Amino acid sequence: MNPQYAEIYWLVIGIALLALEMVVPGFILFFFGLGALVVSVALWFVPEGSLSIIGQIGIFLGFSLVSFALLRKFLLNKIFTSSGTSKK
Numbered sequence: 001m002n003p004q005y006a007e008i009y010w011l012v013i014g015i016a017l018l019a020l021e022m023v024v025p026g027f028i029l030f031f032f033g034l035g036a037l038v039v040s041v042a043l044w045f046v047p048e049g050s051l052s053i054i055g056q057i058g059i060f061l062g063f064s065l066v067s068f069a070l071l072r073k074f075l076l077n078k079i080f081t082s083s084g085t086s087k088k
Contacts, residue, residue, distance in 0.1 A: 004048070006043050006056065007039075007041075007043035007044050008040075010037070010039045010040035010043065010056070010060075011036075011037065011040040013033075013036040014034070014036030014037035014039075015033070015037075016033075017029045017030075017032050018030065018033035018034075020033075027075070027076060031064050031067050031071070031072065032060075032064045034067055035059075035060045035062075035063040035064030035067070038059065038060070039056050039059050039060045042059060043056070
């Protein structure tokens with residue numbers, strides 16, 4: 001990966017994963033897409049070359065897995081439950 005364009009690579013990967021989530025069932029790729037977008041944003045704010053590829057992968061995996069573990073069940077309930085049903 002050319003470090004000069006790393007933020008653009010991560011942005012494209014993030015958008016691709018979010019787009020793939022629409023055709024692949026399971027609501028898993030969404031979190032990895034968010035992780036890639038977070039790395040892309042992080043690279044915009046740090047000086048060029050100061051975040052190694054290992055650091056980028058660490059941020060990607062860390063954010064993706066933590067957000068998956070914390071948010072998946074909550075978001076599945078929010079998105080896939082019908083609002084017209086009453087709880088008894």
